[in-house]
Amino acid sequence: MEDSDLSLMLEVAMAAARIGGDVLDSWSERFTVSEKARADLVTEADLEAQNAIHRHLSSIFPDHGFLGEEGLSEPQGDSRYQWIIDPLDGTSNYVHGFPYYCVSIGLKKDTELVGGVVFDPNRDEMFFAGKSQGAFLNRKPIQPTDTADVGQAMTMASLPRGSGAEDPAVARFLQVLPHAQTVQRSGSATLNLVYVACGRIDAFWSSSLKPWDMAAGAAIITEAGGRVSKLGNGPFDVSQPEILASNGTSLHDELVRLLE
Structure with a gap:
């Protein structure tokens, strides 16, 4: 895999994550009803976001495999790549209007994780990384703390x-x-x-x-x-x-x- 190929995949995944975030935003104002209706609505929001993400990725990478939280499971064609999608991580937070949830898209080549994209629509924060390319938040390099104690x-x-x-x-x-x-x-x-x-x-x-x-x-x-x-x-x-x-x-x- 060339670095340029992985960079392209990550750019496409970031666009897909934003599309998923837009779907979540469009549903977020509806959670003011009963708990049962909330559960039904969040399932619909989850599935619509996943479908939108999958549609975008598969239109560009039709031979790639897909695995998603909402029942998505498609084997690879001739490709060695698989996208692992969570259209809404933090469901309970989302339903209750607590702004700590995100869209998550991982990329696996054979058995190795080689990339990841995480989008927080509440803060407009896009985290991403590719193997041997560094890790970034809104295109600025990131690193962990040095706390040892x-x-x-x-x-x-x-x-x-x-x-x-x-x-x-x-x-x-x-x-x-x-x-x-x-x-x-x-x-x-x-x-x-x-x-x-x-x-x-x-x-x-x-x-x-x-x-x-x-x-x-x-x-x-x-x-x-x-x-x-x-x-x-x-x-x-x-x-x-x-x-x-x-x-x-x-x-x-x-x-x-x-x-x-």
Whole structure:
């Protein structure tokens, strides 16, 4: 793959992400009704955004494969590339008008993540990265923090919906809580990941994610100079539900120990 080919793919993905963001914006004012109607509406918004993103990408890359949150699964033709799409990461936030959600588009070549695009329509922030090309926010280079002491670290965690006190994810949250400066739960794994990449937070972990929650963000963190692994420090695998993402300092190893 030539650098110019990947650059073109990322430009197309950024355009597609903005299209998806426009769809979300167009639906966002409708969530003032009952909870049941909200659920129906957000499903429609999610699906319409995904369809718009898929339509744009597939019109330019018809042989590429696609995997998306809303039932999208198309194998590659003669291509080695697959797009991994989350049209709306942070659904509950979106429904309640809490401005912490995004569009996420990851790119995989064979088994390797080679690019990612994340668009936050609330802040008009476009995060993107390509393998060996650097990581950027609105076309300006980004990098993680250099925080190495867990006691000075701002961290984020995901907890499964409906998790109780006995859930291992809750236990891990509580294990880190006395040691980190802060542990937060935000509702958007993808934004947490890119916030690690650009230095707004120091680390994030989860054990309950899907490929579309992680693909773009993991690619962006890696290219920014951070580090991703499994919770136990094994190699990161986007097809598995767990991730520990950090700024790449010794903080990562300290969190591995605390999350055991």
